[in-house]
Amino acid sequence: MKEFLDLDKRDREILSLLEKYPEMSQSEMAEKLKISQPSVSARIHKLKQKGALSHIVGMNLKEVNLYMAKVDVIANNTSSVLDIFKDCPYFLNGLIVSGKHNLCLFFVGEDIATLEAIVDGHLRSNPLVRAAEVSIVIAAMKDFVMPIKMNFEFSDTPPCGNGCNCKDCNHHISNRCMGCPVTNSYNGKIWK
DSSP: OOOOOOOOHHHHHHHHHHHHOTTOOHHHHHHHHTSOHHHHHHHHHHHHHHTSOOOOOOEETTTSSOEEEEEEEEESOHHHHHHHTTTOTTEEEEEEOOSSOOEEEEEEESSHHHHHHHHIIIIITOTTEEEEEEEEOOOOSSOOEEOOOOOOOOOSSOTTOTTOOGGGOHHHHTTSOOOOTTSTTOOOSTTO
């Protein structure tokens, strides 16, 4: 069971400063809040332990020239569907949700056609998936930083399995998909 997040005024001030100025030093924060640097350090440590403060290194999808797809899925087995994409460089994250759709997946790519090919080839054709609706994100209101898998072992076959191979894929053959960055069939620029 998750622990109730108990934040006091000073914790909220620290979180607010870090949100506005992520690179602010603990000394600068202590000076601004009129408390000692060791006090700031101890509070930051406790916030991290509680899960209230975390640092993510990634690309700011609001700033880079990449497309993001949000895919709402109705799946018979959400864990099995998520497992397909665990090592996929295009995959950002997946959420098991309530409602009509029980899975929400996020992908990133250099073009919309590749994102659509991922959905067609790995979701709509999957017997565990009853429906998949794709929405391309047009704009983000705030910075949207997401880690993107940039380092992986190259292979002849994509990590998504299902016996797929870019060389035999109609989407890839007809240039409607850049191919998987893990294979030599990849035609994009980000992961080369």
